[in-house]
Amino acid sequence: MGEAFDPSIGRRTWRTLEPYHGAIYFVPEAGEEYAAIGLDDWMSGYFASRSAAMGAVGAEVVIATFFNFDHQLVRRSMDGVWERVTPEQVLAARLAAVDRMLVRHVCPVAEGADLTRAADLVRIAAAAAITRPEGRPLFAGHASVPWPEEDHLALWHGQTLLREFRGDGHIAALVDADLNGCEALVTHGAAGDVPAAVLQATRRRSDDDWSAAIESLQSRGWLDGDGEFTDAGRAGRQLIEDRTDRLGAAPYAALGEDGCAELRHLVRPWSSALAAVFPTR
Numbered sequence: 001m002g003e004a005f006d007p008s009i010g011r012r013t014w015r016t017l018e019p020y021h022g023a024i025y026f027v028p029e030a031g032e033e034y035a036a037i038g039l040d041d042w043m044s045g046y047f048a049s050r051s052a053a054m055g056a057v058g059a060e061v062v063i064a065t066f067f068n069f070d071h072q073l074v075r076r077s078m079d080g081v082w083e084r085v086t087p088e089q090v091l092a093a094r095l096a097a098v099d100r101m102l103v104r105h106v107c108p109v110a111e112g113a114d115l116t117r118a119a120d121l122v123r124i125a126a127a128a129a130i131t132r133p134e135g136r137p138l139f140a141g142h143a144s145v146p147w148p149e150e151d152h153l154a155l156w157h158g159q160t161l162l163r164e165f166r167g168d169g170h171i172a173a174l175v176d177a178d179l180n181g182c183e184a185l186v187t188h189g190a191a192g193d194v195p196a197a198v199l200q201a202t203r204r205r206s207d208d209d210w211s212a213a214i215e216s217l218q219s220r221g222w223l224d225g226d227g228e229f230t231d232a233g234r235a236g237r238q239l240i241e242d243r244t245d246r247l248g249a250a251p252y253a254a255l256g257e258d259g260c261a262e263l264r265h266l267v268r269p270w271s272s273a274l275a276a277v278f279p280t281r
Contacts, residue, residue, distance in 0.1 A: 007245035009260050010252035014166055016264040016271055017122075020106075021159040023274040024049075029100040033093040038084045043077040049094040052087035054141035065138045067171050068181035070204040091145060095153065102152045105277070106270045115151040118266040121259055122158030123147075128254035129165040136168035155267070162251055169247030173240045182213040187222065187237045190229045 024030055025046060034045030051062050059078040063071050126143075133140040142164050148154050174184045182205050189196025200210050217223040222233030229237070252260050 005249060005253035005257070007242075007249040009257055010166075010249045011245050013252050013255075013260040013264055014163060014248065017159045017267050018163060019271040019275040019278065020267055021156060021163050023101060023105070023277050024094065024098055024156075027097070027101045027277050029097040029104075030094070033097040033100075034090070037089050037093050039081065039090070041077065043073065044081055047074060047077045048081045048085070048087075048090050051138075051141075052090040052094070053145050054087075054137065056082040056087055061137075065168075065171075067174065068185050068203050070206070070209070073204040095148065098156050099150075099153060101274075102156065105273045107152055109273060110152070110270055112151070114266050115155065118263060119151040119154040119158065121255060121263045121266075122155055122162065124259070125251035125255050125263075126158045126161045129161055129251040132165075132250055135172060136165060139164040139168050165251060166244065166248035170240075170244040172247060173243040176243070177236060177240050179240075180213070182209045183217055186210065186213045186217060186227075187229075187233065187240075190223065190227070190233065191237050 030049070031042055031045060034040070034049065039045045039048060047062050047066070051057055051065070054061065054065070059075040062078055063069070063074050066074070129139065130143050133143060139161060142157075142160055145157070148157055179187065181203075185199045185203055185205065186196065188194060189199050199205075214223060214227050217233065218225070218227075221230055222236055224230050255263065
């Protein structure tokens, strides 16, 4: 038998490819395409475009599957969306925006053979994920969307599947740790990867929500009086990250360590080009 796959390899590969998918949430092409079909509110476009793969679901399903956004923001943003557009229209608009984004930022600097190889590798990983849809509703929705034919779009779709697969597992780990959405954000901020103020602002959490989450985490011994991690809090957050890595490892294990390294090598310069459009998150 071969050596067990190290889940941290999956994390590194996901991190390298994440900008290739995630830039769509920030580029102007997205807002333009959503506005063209009648969604001229940026947050409505965001929530509808990411949830459309599940069908015309309501706000409560979005709250459950997206996990950490302010609930009232989701309800306001989703109010009447499916009376104005269909999920199919939103998915088509999203893919059109992705195409424009990648043609502008990636295609001019990417060799065609490299795009083909990267798309082939991500298909292998995604195929492994598709065999394990249980408990992963957002991933399963996106897995039902047809693969685009063009390599640059197939790579984007494949990374969409991999990040939603990992994301659903991350939510399972957060729920298992008995954290609500705002508490999860506070622990994310305390870990230091992303400033707490950015997390609070982008998820539209009120100061009252944020303070309540801090007090809750202090009461369970995860944060000290200054809002910094205690040893218990640091260990608790690390356990969440370790579980997320383990729950998200299967697709990357299908590629193996060498395949993951090759995929990272191919996509890294394209992700770097797209990361330039990100705000600090």
